[in-house]
Amino acid sequence: MGRLDNKIAVITGGASGIGKGSVKLFVEEGARVVFGDIQDDLGKALADELGPNAIYLHTNVRKESDIKALIDLAVKEFGRLDIMFNNAGFGGAAGPIEGIPTDAFDVTIEVLLRSVFLGIKLAVPVMKQQKSGSIISSASVAGLRTGMGPHLYSACKAAIIQLTHTTAAELGEFGIRVNSICPGGISTAIFGRGLGLSQVQAERFAQFVQLALKEMQPIQQAGLPVDIAKAAVWLASEESSFVSGHALVVDGGLIWKGILEQNTEQYEDFLGKMGLGCIEDVTCSVNEQIAKSKYELD
Numbered sequence: 001m002g003r004l005d006n007k008i009a010v011i012t013g014g015a016s017g018i019g020k021g022s023v024k025l026f027v028e029e030g031a032r033v034v035f036g037d038i039q040d041d042l043g044k045a046l047a048d049e050l051g052p053n054a055i056y057l058h059t060n061v062r063k064e065s066d067i068k069a070l071i072d073l074a075v076k077e078f079g080r081l082d083i084m085f086n087n088a089g090f091g092g093a094a095g096p097i098e099g100i101p102t103d104a105f106d107v108t109i110e111v112l113l114r115s116v117f118l119g120i121k122l123a124v125p126v127m128k129q130q131k132s133g134s135i136i137s138s139a140s141v142a143g144l145r146t147g148m149g150p151h152l153y154s155a156c157k158a159a160i161i162q163l164t165h166t167t168a169a170e171l172g173e174f175g176i177r178v179n180s181i182c183p184g185g186i187s188t189a190i191f192g193r194g195l196g197l198s199q200v201q202a203e204r205f206a207q208f209v210q211l212a213l214k215e216m217q218p219i220q221q222a223g224l225p226v227d228i229a230k231a232a233v234w235l236a237s238e239e240s241s242f243v244s245g246h247a248l249v250v251d252g253g254l255i256w257k258g259i260l261e262q263n264t265e266q267y268e269d270f271l272g273k274m275g276l277g278c279i280e281d282v283t284c285s286v287n288e289q290i291a292k293s294k295y296e297l298d
Contacts, residue, residue: 002030003237008078010070011035012061012119013088015043018138018186021225022085022232027053029233031083034074036066061088061115062107063297068122081126083236086119086137093290094150095283103291105152112156120167124176132175134236137164138228139180139247141255148255157182161247168245177244179235184251185213186223218253 009026013019014035020042023035027050036059037043047056057073059066074081092108093100116137127133142149143157161180168178213222231250234240249255 002028003233003239004083005030007031007082007236008074008080009033009083009085009236010074010081010123011085011087012059012067012070012115013037013138015039015046015056018183018225018228019087020046021229022087023054024050025226025229025233026083026236029237031236032078034070034077036061036070037088059088060297061118062110064118064122067115067118071122071126075126080130081123082130082133084119084123084127084133084135085232085236086116086135087232088115089138092150092152092156093287094153095280095287097151099284099287100152101287101291103294104287107290107294108152109156112153113159116160116163120163120178124171124174127171127176128174130175133177134240135167135171135176135178136232136235137178137180139164139182141182141184141249141251144182144247144249145255164247165245172244177235177240179240179243179246179248181228181231181235182247182249182251182255183228184223184249184254185216186225186228216254217251218256221252223250223252 004026007030009031011019011023011026011033012035014023014033015037016039019035019037023033023046026033032053034055034057035043035047036057038058038060040058043056043058047054055073055077057070059070061067071081071084089112092112093104119137120135123133123135127135137160139160140149140153140157142154143159143161146154148154149157161182164178164180171178214220228250231248235243235248
């Protein structure tokens, strides 16, 4: 028997990274999963790989209608919603505060925080009717301690943790549990995408990140998407039935070792080899791209 047998789950940002790892493990544990992303080729390929227990739908989490469509599809196909995993995210606008375009701020808040609010809001009516449900959101150690991430990323993740607390207090009487996961350094494409790399380049960069992460925390190994997926399975399962309002740290002890130190020389060397320039120029370019996307909802 799987730990999620007969459970129906919705996962946002499910085509790559932590989301992909979670979709795969949820299905392995017996769940039927409806997952969304904007990376259609990757999402469709994953759904084909996993078979009838995984359904992909194009989902831009900046659009309330897309998140609602994802939940509606799960209910239409499987009759209920047991698990809502608000996982979609990106690095967001970064760099010195005075250099962040206001439009890039808006987009970052939409993706990292507003989408979580919407995921919770839209899942609750279905779960209230059932009188049960588990809502999980991706937060971060950056939401718990200064120096673990960029300004906006850190602020959004801190807000997600607080939203977890407040909604858990409200929804417990309806049989709905609300928790969040705080990953540390996890080897995914998020680092490379934050430097303006393509998905393919970012996946290559993740291999470099994996080597670097081994030296950053007391547990001398890199965090992988499956580590977060295992935590999500536990929070989604009946094994955590008395757990709500919790921010589960999964970081190999990083948060207790000290503030994350980035080896900028290694980054500069890698970016040079990729022909992308210095970190400051790359960050400025990425921020401009994010700002432009404010008016490019698909």
